[in-house]
Amino acid sequence: MIDRLDQIFVLLKHWLVGYLPGEWQAAAGVVVSVVVIIGLYPALFALTTVLERKGVGRIQNRLGPNRVGPYGILQPMADGIKSLTKEDIVPRSADAVVHFLAPIVLVVTVFMGFAVLPMGRNMVLVDMDAGLLFYFAMGASTELSVFMAGWSSRNKYSLLGAMRAVAQMISYEVALLLSSVVVVMAAGSLSLVKIVEAQNHYTWGLPHWYIFTPWGLAGFLMYAIAATAETNRSPFDLPEGESELVAGYHTEYSGFKFALFFLGEYVAMFSISGLGSTLFLGGWSAPLAFLTWVPSWIWFFGKLLVSMCVFIWLRGTLPRLRQDQLMNFAWKFVLPMCLLNLFVVALWRFIGDGWLRWLVCSAILVLAYVGIGWEGMSRKRLGARSYRYAD
């Protein structure tokens, strides 16, 4: 019974597809999965926009939107209608074809990443051997659309914004990749399904998630920072900062195309959080051994929701970093920590089982973190100050 609940979507798909003749069943199964993914994630996006506005509102001691529907749940409907009915303005000197294609490229490449994410037991669309590689290939393609948007607008400010955004995304792409390589080294495979299965064991009731190891925790933190920067979220959202010069690379977009950019950004957040939970948080595996009766897809989407809440929390709290500080941070802090992490995970496997490897690896990482942090702050002479009073 529990097993059937866990596999309910797979069973539903098989039942639906069973109505077709044999040779069409495989293709039809893929089509059904694709339709479900394309329908599910935008719905989650709608829910997340409401959650974000209400969450940030509550952080600021106010209610969020609560007029449209109970507790404001139908607010995305209102926003959707608004963006659909707005006039679609394309500047006359803009490159019309590229201007039209940019949001489409964004949305398509972002959805492609979901093809390899295991959303539950046996619930992955394509079980590739090099799934992680495919995911990163698609993720890097999203940067193309940002540049297309900035270039085609023929507006020097959006070009500036686009170039800043691309520089930021490229720097943090390196950090993202390196922080996931440690997981590949530990699991021994690029396939996301195998990575989740490697984490799905329990010792004394606690799971073998990679986040519970020193190198996994460091990797997860670096991954989280890089993921926030990749999706242009606070505190790394200078390219779309409103209080800077102009609104960045999507200045010249209005109406539905703007909504598509918005959709692309949020779905990219889901996708990257999904990958993060797959790599470090065990994907669809339960946190405690006696909770395995809860269906696996509930755990996956629960972890996704928690990641969204953390993103929203960060957005409501932190001011944004300036562009050069952002890049300095990427190349001078995140990247060295990731490289050190590679060394540490190799050391982990070399030392073998036991308490020694925990001690050695934790010590190396903590010392490196404190050292680099202290050195970075003191070189720029940043720090707490004391103030004197006139006498």
Added chain:
Amino acid sequence: MLGEGILKGLAETAKNFAGSFVSKERMTTVEYPEERLPLPEASRNFPFLVYDGSDWQAGLRCVACQICEKECPPKCIYIEKSKDKKPDYVGKLQIYPTKFDIDISVCMSCQICVEVCPFEAIKMNNEFELATDNRFGGLLLDRKELAKSNEYYHQIHPTEAAEVDARLAAEKAKAEAKAKAAADAAAAKAAGAPATPTPVAKPSEGERKS
């Protein structure tokens, strides 16, 4: 340690988020127009003219002295005097305004007209939901719209209205005492010298409820 300040900030925000569900201090939204905050008593918005009794024309306190028109900083008051007179609250005959317009799109709610009025005739109202879509005169309030009763004044500014009433009653008592003294003196004089016809104009005692 790097990141400590950020973590402290995150903790602060989380405290506010959790607190917004439980404490009033951390959820300060008042959902207007379903809920309204009570306005403090001293709150002022635009002026209005006070009248005593139930007939706004007969009981209007304003005697068209035009002091408020002169002192108004943005000059938003326009007064036209009457040709005839009517009795005021002590019974003396005074002129009254036939036109008293205040343009509330110009008025800056400074309350100087209230301060300089010697007759307690103009006071500050606290009504603020006055938006209108008539741009030609929708915000020009005339004498009828401005006149509100003394009971209304008591409702919106109770302590102030009580003080004003006490002052007016004292004035009235003083005026009546003076009139009685004058009448007694005149009667004494008339009794003392019956030959000389002294025209004594007794002020008509307008008995009025205030």
Added chain:
Amino acid sequence: MNSLDVKTERVEGWNRPPVIETDGEGELLEVAMGPHHPSTHGVFRMDLALDGERVVRLKPVFGYLHRNHEQIAETVSYLAMMPYTDRLDYICSLTNNWAYALAVEKLVGQEVPERAEYLRVILAELTRAQNHASTIGFLLQEMGASGTPLMYAFREREKILDLFESLTGSRMMCNYMRFGGCRVDASPAWLDAARKVVAALPAFVDEFERFLSGNEIVMARCQGVGILRPDLAVNAGVTGPMLRASGVNYDIRKVDHYGIYDRFKFRVPLGDHGDIYDRYMVRVLEIRESIGILEQALKDIPNGPVMDPKAKIRGFRPKPGEAYGRIEAPKGELGFYLISDGTPNPYRYRVRPPSLINLTVLEDMCLGSNVADVVLIFGSVDIVLGEVDR
């Protein structure tokens, strides 16, 4: 020679830092920030010339909010100008009122009763606290903290504005001071409410500081940015928290001894570097000092009249003469210069706006920084367009 112990050289013209040399290739990008812009605190335009990301030239253009304040004064009476002064620095209306009342009282030699002086101090320090809280909130909002510190600052400001409304009748356009005292007396209930609000303020300042003072991102964006040298500040006539953040000890409450500030113990915080972080911290420390003054004033306030019985409201004709009255407004030195020729209207009425005079050094602070820093530096000057343009 000045009474401050800051070395200032007498040079012709202006003590400016050298213009950043560009490398001759490529043209400068000329950008106009404003007047419609989310972070220019009002309608204000800055014509920037950028070399890449660095600012090479900055020309401030203002006047979009000019309302003929000084010309209006020549046509109406002295009393009628009091509500207009509310609208100069519209966030701090009570300190504007006090500066104007001080100038007129100097002109005619008017005395103010003691209770009125205490009330003036209480309201001025409350105004200072809410002004600094909202300035810091706006600065952090421009840094991108999505309005959270701003909402916290406004939550406290609402309490203070409620106090103002129950005393003066209006939250922001108070029109409360008069020549010879204050318009109405404060009831004991109001003083109790004020004590409660003041008792809750230190917790808010602690929360604010904890939230942001140790934050590495705030430190990275604010420390070392927008440095104002003390000699340049003194030469340019900068006053207020901006001057004290550069290390110059000049607080008009201590220099002029106006009002009854001599009776209160308070300290003047000074910064050492003159960057945005110092200006931000000096304002936080000034809120704490204001809380100290408020506690003392609310404890010691005597009973008595709040208006000098000999003061005239109508028919006010000062003798011919001139007077300059200035106070330490939250933004700097706010001064009123009045020339009277014996008529009920002033002959000349001039406002010394601290926001405008503090803005004159904007270019010197911004040369060589990024565009993102220009926004923050501009926010740390703490201007209100109503005062800049009058």
